[in-house]
Amino acid sequence: MKIIKKVMCFLLPVVVGLTLVGCAKRITDVSQLAGQKIRVRTVSALEAVTDEFIDNAQKEHREPFTDTEKSEIIDISQLNGRSIGVITGTVFDVMIDDAFENVRKEYFESYPDLIIALKQGKVSAFLTDEPVARLLCFEQDGIRYLEKYVSRDDYAFMFPKTENGAALRDCFNEFLAEIRANGTLNQIEDIWFGGGESVKNVTYPVSPDGAETLQFITNSDAAPFCYVKNEKIVGYDIDILCRFCEKYGYGLEISDAAMASLIPALVTGKADLAAGCIAVTEERAESVYFSDANYEGGVVAVVADENTAGDQLGFFEGLKESFYKNFIKENRWKILLSGLGITVLISVCSGIFGAVLGFGVCMLRRSQNKILGGIAAVYIRIMQGTPILVFLMILYYVIFGKSDISPVIVAIIGFSVNFSAYVSEIMRTGIEAVDKGQNEAALALGYTKTQSFFKIVFPQAARHFLPVIKGEFISLVKMTSIVGYITIQDLTKASDIIRSRTYEAFFPLIVTAVIYFVISWLLTVALSRIEIRLDPKKRQGQRKAAD
Amino acid sequence: MITIRGLKKEYPNITPLRNVNAEISKGDVISVIGPSGTGKSTLLRCINRLETPTSGDILIDGENVCDKKADLSRLRRKMGMVFQSFNLFGHMSIIENLMCAPMDLLGKSKTQAYERGMELLQTVGLAAKADSFPDELSGGQKQRVAIARALAMEPEILLFDEPTSALDPTMVGEVLSVIKRLADDGMTMLIVTHEMNFAKNVSNRVFYMDEGIIYEDGTPQQIFENPQNEKTRIFIKQLKVLSEIINQKNFDFPAINSRLEVFGRRQMMSQKQIYRMQLVFEEVVLQKLIHKGSIGEIRMDIEHSEREGSVNMIFEYNGEKYDLLGDEEELAVITLKGIAESIEYKYEGKKNHLILSI
Known part of the structure; x- marks a missing residue:
């Protein structure tokens, strides 16, 4: 049943589909046993997944991924001509070129990703340091490492x-x-x-x-x-x-x-x-x-091991075990919780500062002064044309490179600046969508330009642009998932950390996705409330409903 | 109350106001009429400085609006403005539209503003709509609210910029009757309008604007019944004019004849009228004037008044006094007398004038 868990983890959507097919097939099979027919029909879809079926599914789905040769890898020379995984920025990248011929390198960001790729057959092997390999293979079923060093190395x-x-x-x-x-x-x-x-x-x-x-x-x-x-x-x-x-x-x-x-x-x-x-x-x-060197060792190749038999756990026991491992053990849920806090902090602060800054940029952009307007336009162009990740790294490693500033603050600055560029353009469109006559009518009544803008034009513009900004803000929340690059432990990084300990993709990723969904949903609800407050008709409608 | 001196407004490729001078006194109800594009709205917008004049002065109770240091918000509070497109604030209810400016700018309390607002809505007949929103109202209702909103600031003068032009014909009446009531109450008003009857009946003065100036300024009786200027007359009578000049003996008769027909068709004249027009042209020019010779230049103006359905043909020719109707026996003269409702001849400034109405 270990297999079930694995397949569920990596091929969940496919397997659920196939499971239903398998279920139907099984019912046809047993339909000869007329007496038991009814009982079988009541069996739930998941329980109906039999071992043979899973084996079949696995074979069917492994084929596209498997490399040319099916024989078991026992020596590093067999890796020539295959694909090998490597973590970006590691020494193994160069080493592969020296040690093997004609291999295709696949780049990954972390060990959990590599191990999953290895198990799925996306790569035939990956290189790592022997102590790391030893530990990985101890903790993980389905992988082993080749004893022979690919190269000797010093670590320092x-x-x-x-x-x-x-x-x-x-x-x-x-x-x-x-x-x-x-x-x-x-x-x-x-x-x-x-x-x-x-x-x-x-x-x-x-x-x-x-x-x-x-x-x-x-x-x-x-x-x-x-x-x-x-x-x-x-x-x-x-x-x-x-x-x-x-x-x-x-x-x-x-x-x-x-x-x-x-x-x-x-x-x-x-x-x-x-x-x-x-x-x-x-x-x-x-x-x-x-x-x-504080450690002298060598680099070994880790390959998939099809012979290891895992401990036979039932499906639900497997899930339970996996849940325990990912969240309960070593209080790992706390990592997620603090990551969540950081993500919310960065999102909300960037949202607020970005909106305020965006408003300022929008005012500059609309100003009569051509130079100020030009500066704002250039600012917007640059910010919209720079990938936020690159911008964040420039901020952290170049602009604030020498200063002792918290990466969270750098992230808030980066996202605020980026968000402001979008917000200012959205606001400008909204403001320009308000009929000129509104401003004229206000001026004619005796309002000053400033009063007219804040009292008459802006509230009406807000009704146009708020729904768009809401969408932009939600995408900001999701964009914050890249702050791991500047050493911040946000929600995504927290799930990466858990995955790097448990080497499981299913729970950490799904739970993280669900948490992002919930944050976005809650923030949408909060913003919708503001939107209702700005729409006099909806507001009145609510008031009437309350009466 | 308002003195306008040498007002000029220039845009890069058009000059709507060349040189406007006017004096507006308290209690005046002035209709501003004139063809489109002659700066009527621009004049109004200059008065409350929604447009900045190129040069000239506008004095309101002695204060110059065109002065750079002028406190515009305070000066504008004296002048209510009603726009063609209403411009009610879409994010406020009707009563809020009336309450916001008095509360923000005149320091009225909420209760005061509300009470005055409801009073004004009552006078324009829309008290029942106080809690509605602008987009729930018809055009006529919106314009009445807009008038009430302007009144809520207790202005000394109301400026109307084509208040009924954006309205369905069925709704024009309700707005005009509100304006008429204000006029009866002695409100000072400047109304840019295309409603001639309204201008005639409600105002005590009419400005006819054309060519960037106030072309004619007078009482409605003067302007409508006895306009002093040719342009005014053409505009008031809503005349459509065709002019032809004939200066040689062998002129292109068929070409002019066909232009007469095209003009007639365009003015929706009946085929009979067109035929008569051509006949008069032929008899007068071809049979009489050209025939006589040594006439020189002949000018023919045809004026068609859509409203009255009348066509006037005016012939103007040089030379010594020559009344071509003199010979009563002649066939051409008999024909002309048969067609025309009236014929008038005069000799003025060494020119012969012959006017035929058909």
Whole structure:
């Protein structure tokens, strides 16, 4: 029944369709047993899914994905000519070119995505560091790794190429040599690369007042080097780092970013050091300083394993288990909850500031002064023509690169600015849609231009543009899901973190989608209320209904 | 009360007001008439500065509206404006339309504004619609509300910019009767209108505007019954005119004849009338004037008044006094006398004038 769960997770829509077909088929089969016919009809669609049927479905649906050869992969040489998955920004990208011939590379953003792709046959293998592979294969059924190293590698901490960076690196090297000599490093390895979950814990350094705080940046989906457990970033690298800070009296602040963002963060001075299963390469060494290797290992290939038999759980037990794993275990729901808070915070603040700013831009755009109007027009063009993700990264890594500003504030600034460009144009259209005579009538009564605008023109314009802005705002809420790129743990990032621990796609993704839907729906309801307040007829209608 | 001096308004390719001068006194009810595009609305919009004049002065109780430092909002409060397109505030109910400006600008309390608003709605007969919204009203009702809204500011003068032009003919009456009542109450008003009968019966003065100036200013009797200027007369009588000039003996007779026919058709004259017109033309010009020779230039004007259905043919020719009707025995003269309802001849300024009505 493990298979059911897997198929349900990845091929849910297809399988539900096929399930119904299968159900019908089964009823025809048993129709010879006249006496049992009625009973069978009452069996629910899901229960009617039999093992054979699932097997059939699986075979049918695996075929399009499978690579040319069906034989089991036992040696890395067999991977030549196949497709191999790689995480963007990792050292494996280059390594694949050196180690294999004629392979097609597929780029992914995280391990959960890679594992899912591997299991579905979208890629034949992916490369990763041996300790990571060991842990992945321990936790996950259906994958195994090839013992033979694809290449040997050293893993180390990265420091910015500055004077301070060099000093910190020397200090860190000294510390590393010391713990290697006294055996502490071996102990740490035993803890994190072994199976005992209870001993895997770190104590963040408590920095004395006035001590320097190190800004550390990492990518938290590199278990066991660096991952999230009980809403806390832990791992082999983190353990070493904490001990280092403790010893030298540093405070520590950890931020979590995509693999590809680590080096930019160091270069722009956002972080003092970075780690998280980072292999030493010449290319990287051009941009950053590496410490001595804190772990020497190798890279192995992880492939799908069709022989592993999972523990046989029923469908509902499977769901229950999966739910427990994704949300209850290690209080993972709390990650979602705080992510939700961040998403709502960014959305609402950006919505409000963006609307206010948009109004200002709209006023400039409408101003008689051609220069001001031109500036506003250019501003709008630029903002509408820049992808928000790129703009956000520019803000974070370039414009605010040197300042110590919270990424959440950067995100709010970025989305406000982006939203304002759209809002201003929507408002302008709405204002221009109001008949000129309205303004003239107000002026003729003795209102000043300003009074006339706010009292007569704008309220009528609002009735035109509010529904459009409502839609734009909802899309803003959904757009905030990219803030993970600048180290913010929003709702999407929270579900990524959970997936990087559980390697399951179904629950984290579906639940996240549902939460986004609910937020959008609630915000729509709230905005609709404002809309009703602005529409005198609806307002009156409500009043009459209330009487 | 209002003095307009040398008012000029220029747009890049048109000059609706060239040089307007006028004096408006308290209690005047002035109708502004004239062909379209002659600056009637522009004049009104300049008075309350919805348009900025190019040059000239407009003094309201001695204060110059055209002064850059003029407190426009305060000056505008003295002048109510009623627009062709009503311009009621769509997001407010009828009573709110009447209450908002007095509350915001005159500092009236809500109760005061409400009571005055209802009173005004009563006078325009729309008290029952107080809680409706503008888009639920007919055009005539909207315009009556617009008048009430202007009155709510207690203005000293009301400016009407073609108040009935956007209305269904069936609704014109209700609006005009409201305006008439205001006139009877002694309200000072300036009304741009195309309703000639209304202008004639309600106003005490009429401005005929043309060519960017006030062409003629007088009482309705003067303007409508005895207009001093040719243009005014053409406009008042709603005349359509065809002019032809004949200056040589061998002129293109068939061409003029066919132009007469086209003009007649366009004016919806009967075939009989067109035939008579052509006949008069032929008899007068061909049989008499050309025949006589040494006449020089002959000018023929044909005026058709749609309203009265009459056609006047005016011939003007140089030379010494020559009444072509002199020879009563002649066939042409008998024919002309038979066709025309009246014939008039005079010799003025060394020119012969012959006017035939058919």
